[in-house]
Amino acid sequence: MKFTIYGFSQKKLVEMGMNNDDALILRYFIDFKDSGAMIKEYMDDDMYYWVNYESLKNELPVLNISKDRIYRRLKYLVSINVLKHKTKKNGGTFSFYAVGDNYKTLIIDTSEITDGTVKTPEGYGKNTEEGTVKIPEGYGKNTGTKYSSIKDTSINNSSIKDIYVSVIDYLNQKCCTSYKSETKKTRQLIKARVNEGFNLEHFKTVIDKKYKDWKGTDFEAYLRPETLFGNKFESYLNQKIKKTSYNSNGKPSTFNDFDQREYDFDSLERKLLGWDKDAVENE
Known part of the structure; x- marks a missing residue:
């Protein structure tokens, strides 16, 4: 059996009830997140990333599933704590996701790690009936970190x-x-x-x-x-929002960009009609 698929442990995928669609959707999310092009927001002491279901569907036509199906698969990943989810409402409803605590168990089987050293999976490097199986680069070496990710470069990281x-x-x-x-x-x-x-x-x-x-x-x-x-x-x-005034036709005043003078409109009307000539001459 191939040890990983899309960079995730197949053993752990099966144990956690994840299928191929789940793994591919998760790979897309992780690679897109790591590209730095995803819209993000800090919430509850963690960084969450906005997922547009329609765009995800269009980016992964190989899935051949609906937006609702994508939503339900992501919801399942949240239920097993591979991902975390927040909904934000601001002129619309937006779904944000973050990496959950159980994500790291998919990167590599933790039972294969001892003091930061990844054990060689059974069968690797041994002479089998089909010939010698090559040990993948990195296996059996001290990684320096507890977990090591193996990425599938077939996923498009740069799409926004x-x-x-x-x-x-x-x-x-x-x-x-x-x-x-x-x-x-x-x-x-x-x-x-x-x-x-x-x-x-x-x-x-x-x-x-x-x-x-x-x-x-x-x-x-x-x-x-x-x-x-x-x-x-x-x-x-950063522009300050100006208070808009409207004319009698309900349209913004053409003098809106200027501070308008305060008038005594009753007095002004009398002046304009010539009822107060002395006042007009003194203006």
Whole structure:
């Protein structure tokens, strides 16, 4: 029997009731998390990472399962403490996951470890009927750490498709636009901001602030990825929200960017109608 699959101990996978789908989903989560491109948030003294079920389904078509099925498999991983789960509600419902205490038992069979040294699994390096079985690199050596991970490099570590989709979906919904998350320039802009440490909530805040600031003005045309997610992203994020005043047609006042003068409108009306000529001449 092959000792590991996707870098996990097959023996432990079976013992914990995990199947091939579970192992592949877990491998995707771990590799995506380690890529540094995943949206994350610190909760209850641990770092949690946002999982977009639709994106996971699209990234792993080999699974050929529904989003609901993916959710149920992740829920099972949580039930056996391989993963931990938190739900966050902020303009929507978002599922965040973290590594659970039992994850480390899948990396390598703990019964094969003595004082940090990984034992050679039975049969490795012995002459069998099928020839000599090669001892995998690292087995039988002192790893220096208690556990050692063996990664399957076939999993795509660099994908941040879920944040591309989520950001553009939010922009389109908020601003009634039809931008595509697949556009190369748009992805470059979003990825650049993610690499600077910004997350989905930061993108939503910028969109919300500039929508409030520009909607109904000449600047409304700039509610687009090139403007919102460019070099001024951080300044937009930290911009103070201005109180919006509206004209009689229910549209934002064109003088909204200026401090407006306080008037005695009864007196002003009399002056404009010529009922108080002396007051008008003295203005």
